[in-house]
Amino acid sequence: MLSLTNCISKKSSLLWKPLTSGRLFSSLASYKYALRHSTFNDPTISLRRHPKAINFYKSQVRSFSSTLTTFHGHLNPPKPGEELHITFVLKDGEQKTFEVSEGDSLLDIAQAHNLDMEGACGGSCACSTCHVIVDPDYIDALPEPEDDENDMLDLAYGLTETSRLGCQVKMSKEVEGLRVALPAMTRNVSNNDFSNN
Amino acid sequence: MMPNFLRSLSTTCNNRDIQRKTISIVGSGPSGFYTAYRLLSKSKIPIKVTLWEKLPVPFGLSRYGVAPDHPEVKNCEETFTSIANEYQKDNGLHDFQFIGNRTIGKDIPLKDLIEKQDAVILSYGCMGDKKLNIPGEKDTNGVFSSRQFVNWYNGHPEYSTSKVFSNFDWSRIKNVGIIGNGNVALDIARVLLSNNIGELWDKTDISPLAMKCLNQAPIKNVKIIARRDFVHSKFTNKELRELWELERYGIFGSISKKYFQLGNLNISNLSRPMKRTAEMCYEYLKPFNERTKKSYKKYQPLVNVGETQRKTWELDYLKTPTSIKRDSNGNITALELFENNITEDNRVIPMKDHVINYDMDLLITSLGYEAKPMDEFKELGIQFEHGHIANVEGRVQNQEGIIVPGLYTAGWVKHGSKGVIAATMMDAFNVADGILADLETFPSKPSVEQDISFLADNKVEKVSWSDWESLNNYELLQGTNQGKVRAKVLTVPEMLAHKHQKPSY
Ligand SMILES: Cc1cc2nc3c(=O)[nH]c(=O)nc-3n(C[C@H](O)[C@H](O)[C@H](O)COP(=O)(O)OP(=O)(O)OC[C@H]3O[C@@H](n4cnc5c(N)ncnc54)[C@H](O)[C@@H]3O)c2cc1C
Ligand SMILES: NC(=O)c1ccc[n+]([C@@H]2O[C@H](COP(=O)([O-])OP(=O)(O)OC[C@H]3O[C@@H](n4cnc5c(N)ncnc54)[C@H](OP(=O)(O)O)[C@@H]3O)[C@@H](O)[C@H]2O)c1
Ligand code: FES
Numbered sequence: 001m002l003s004l005t006n007c008i009s010k011k012s013s014l015l016w017k018p019l020t021s022g023r024l025f026s027s028l029a030s031y032k033y034a035l036r037h038s039t040f041n042d043p044t045i046s047l048r049r050h051p052k053a054i055n056f057y058k059s060q061v062r063s064f065s066s067t068l069t070t071f072h073g074h075l076n077p078p079k080p081g082e083e084l085h086i087t088f089v090l091k092d093g094e095q096k097t098f099e100v101s102e103g104d105s106l107l108d109i110a111q112a113h114n115l116d117m118e119g120a121c122g123g124s125c126a127c128s129t130c131h132v133i134v135d136p137d138y139i140d141a142l143p144e145p146e147d148d149e150n151d152m153l154d155l156a157y158g159l160t161e162t163s164r165l166g167c168q169v170k171m172s173k174e175v176e177g178l179r180v181a182l183p184a185m186t187r188n189v190s191n192n193d194f195s196n197n
Numbered sequence: 198m199m200p201n202f203l204r205s206l207s208t209t210c211n212n213r214d215i216q217r218k219t220i221s222i223v224g225s226g227p228s229g230f231y232t233a234y235r236l237l238s239k240s241k242i243p244i245k246v247t248l249w250e251k252l253p254v255p256f257g258l259s260r261y262g263v264a265p266d267h268p269e270v271k272n273c274e275e276t277f278t279s280i281a282n283e284y285q286k287d288n289g290l291h292d293f294q295f296i297g298n299r300t301i302g303k304d305i306p307l308k309d310l311i312e313k314q315d316a317v318i319l320s321y322g323c324m325g326d327k328k329l330n331i332p333g334e335k336d337t338n339g340v341f342s343s344r345q346f347v348n349w350y351n352g353h354p355e356y357s358t359s360k361v362f363s364n365f366d367w368s369r370i371k372n373v374g375i376i377g378n379g380n381v382a383l384d385i386a387r388v389l390l391s392n393n394i395g396e397l398w399d400k401t402d403i404s405p406l407a408m409k410c411l412n413q414a415p416i417k418n419v420k421i422i423a424r425r426d427f428v429h430s431k432f433t434n435k436e437l438r439e440l441w442e443l444e445r446y447g448i449f450g451s452i453s454k455k456y457f458q459l460g461n462l463n464i465s466n467l468s469r470p471m472k473r474t475a476e477m478c479y480e481y482l483k484p485f486n487e488r489t490k491k492s493y494k495k496y497q498p499l500v501n502v503g504e505t506q507r508k509t510w511e512l513d514y515l516k517t518p519t520s521i522k523r524d525s526n527g528n529i530t531a532l533e534l535f536e537n538n539i540t541e542d543n544r545v546i547p548m549k550d551h552v553i554n555y556d557m558d559l560l561i562t563s564l565g566y567e568a569k570p571m572d573e574f575k576e577l578g579i580q581f582e583h584g585h586i587a588n589v590e591g592r593v594q595n596q597e598g599i600i601v602p603g604l605y606t607a608g609w610v611k612h613g614s615k616g617v618i619a620a621t622m623m624d625a626f627n628v629a630d631g632i633l634a635d636l637e638t639f640p641s642k643p644s645v646e647q648d649i650s651f652l653a654d655n656k657v658e659k660v661s662w663s664d665w666e667s668l669n670n671y672e673l674l675q676g677t678n679q680g681k682v683r684a685k686v687l688t689v690p691e692m693l694a695h696k697h698q699k700p701s702y
Contacts (some may be wrong), residue, residue, distance in 0.1 A: 118622065120272065120276065120618060120619060120622060121269050121270060121272045121273065122269070122275060124272065125269075126267070126269040126272075126435075127273070127617070127619045128617075129619045129622060146492070147438065148435065150434075150473065151433070151434040151438065151473075152435065154434055154469060154470035155433060155617055155619065157620070157623060159469065
């Protein structure tokens with residue numbers, strides 16, 4: 001099992017890239033900060049891409065559902081044998097894994113499953129409300145963000161080294177088992193905030 | 198009007214006897230609508246939301262601020278529409294109504310809302326202009342604030358037919374100055390510079406009255422003048438990129454070496470967005486063939502344009518406007534400025550012995566919109582300071598700094614005119630979460646009315662959501678007929694007249 005420290009040291013070698021490389025925001029401190037503020041620092045969670053690990057997720061994740069009846073929105077159910085898997089780490093730490101098809105965008109997947117991802121501009125890369133933090137293990141397997149995605153990421157709240165826009169990231173075999181966290185955008189106020197315990 | 202006792206009788210019989218907590222939201226821009234959305238989608242207790250809007254049309258700056266060539270930004274309106282449609286049926290846990298063409302604080306006292314509702318949210322945005330307060334700003338022809346100019350080209354009913362714009366002689370406008378370098382300044386620069394590029398505007402919902410005027414202007418140069426230095430530029434990269442990309446039409450940008458040289462910047466200290474801004478400017482200032490990344494070579498620049506067609510824009514820095522010069526007809530001729538120094542701690546020091554003049558025919562002050570208190574605030578003891586409603590995380594404070602129970606604020610009137618729609622949304626969500634926590638805890642006031650739409654029965658037409666939908670369909674249809682996304686109805690009387698005719702489509 002890869003531990004958090006492994007993740008950091010694995011990534012830290014490619015942290016600083018020159019100005020022209022496209023990935024500009026880099027320092028070990030900011031990366032550690034990013035990790036601290038993402039939900040990946042749960043040491044009990046494995047970050048594997050291996051099929052066994054997916055089964056592990058299936059058994060771990062409270063609300064995993066292997067039936068596809070909950071699909072709505074514009075998603076097509078995956079063809080048998082071609083299912084890909086994605087896990088969302090929600091703002092409260094709960095994880096949800098879904099079977100999806102190649103080409104589905106993370107925004108479409110999240111919205112089809114009523115996850116808290118706004119997509120204010122309807123997926124046209126013009127608002128940054130679909131911000132996700134990608135598990136560092138998968139970030140290099142994703143195609144680099146285009147300029148317009150980076151322009152919007154500039155404005156994303158709680159930006160991290162592995163932040164992406166959910167409307168621009170599409171599922172593919174290369175990222176089978178992908179894990180992304182929804183950043184805690186809003187402070188959750190509840191009655192508890194006002195009571196003494 | 199229905200007597201009080203009958204009204205309360207009828208509300209308990211309707212609504213399938215659900216007694217809901219009542220919430221009024223003042224202003225239907227992104228902050229008002231996102232607050233409504235969050236309340237309706239998260240509340241576990243039954244609520245009734247009434248969304249009040251001064252204009253006969255909803256959506257605030259999504260409709261009247263966001264540039265016409267950025268239709269994708271307006272997609273948030275789809276979310277707003279879907280919640281209005283979903284919750285106004287009055288047959289579920291919650292209920293929603295939209296009441297347009299009513300200005301709270303004028304047509305209906307805010308005091309009445311506070312008295313008759315469990316919660317009131319002030320989300321009425323920024324309805325004024327920040328000012329330079331320099332001689333000539335108020336009374337010189339050809340000096341406009343960004344809010345006036347944007348409202349005019351976006352067809353806002355208070356400006357769309359304004360004589361100040363239609364009687365202005367656009368045919369002599371060559372040199373333009375814009376003060377401030379926020380995104381609004383860049384929107385305005387783009388509109389002015391590309392005034393004759395039909396393919397950018399013909400399909401948009403830009404006001405045809407404004408476009409006709411703008412088409413006449415032989416614009417040569419737009420100077421975007423900031424008081425601080427390059428690294429404190431306020432625009433964001435998407436907007437800046439759009440300006441650079443206008444080179445494909447023969448519209449070229451520049452920045453004096455005095456203000457921008459990559460070698461002089463301490464790159465490692467810059468924020469991620471500013472690093473990207475610096476890279477973008479460095480690359481676009483190079484000749485096309487010498488650029489390193491393909492993204493800066495997306496469009497071939499139109500180099501062989503005739504002198505008359507070639508236009509330029511310039512990012513200018515470290516200047517404080519001091520006075521506006523004009524001719525005997527009262528038309529602007531020049532702007533006088535001081536050059537500035539900037540201190541380590543980001544303070545601007547104008548150098549009074551470094552005076553310069555820029556000749557110009559049009560000046561737009563794009564300093565930000567200004568929030569205004571309602572007249573009633575004094576009487577109600579509501580604190581308004583530093584350009585916004587005093588509040589603690591959206592809970593409004595009185596003049597002693599104490600929180601006024603049941604009164605909240607969200608969006609631009611809460612914190613001044615900053616933040617893109619995503620930021621406005623997050624702010625609205627936070628405020629709504631606070632309201633829900635309070636509502637679950639606090640008992641209902643005895644003076645609360647389940648349905649307060651009767652407050653709007655006092656004068657001319659109020660506009661319901663279905664009235665708006667019918668106007669919306671009309672605008673969309675007119676748009677389709679004219680080959681555009683939408684053709685906005687430009688005046689309030691026409692909007693209201695349409696409500697009566699309700700033609701069948
Ligand atoms: C020119 C411009 C362009 C912009 N472009 C973009 C962009 O491209 N992308 C982006 O993300 N953000 C953009 N923004 C920012 C975005 O518009 C704001 O974040 C957002 O609109 C703020 O929302 P609000 O609800 O607080 O204010 P507003 O949108 O101003 O809404 C306030 C509403 O209240 C109504 N109202 C006022 N007084 C009263 C009253 N007394 N009673 C009842 N109703 C009242 C008004 O008519 C209005 O409908 C732009 C802003 C401007 C100014
Ligand atoms: N496409 C988009 O995403 C988009 C488009 C439009 C607007 N918006 C958003 O809407 C918000 C408002 O935009 P905005 O452009 O109106 O405001 P802004 O970003 O606050 O810019 C205001 C500009 O005016 C300058 N200024 C203010 N007072 C001044 C004075 N007295 N003298 C000289 N200069 C002065 C400011 O300089 P200082 O920096 O020195 O104070 C700044 O350059 C922003 O958050 C913006 O991002 C977004
Ligand atoms: S949904 Fe708006 S940027 Fe992705």
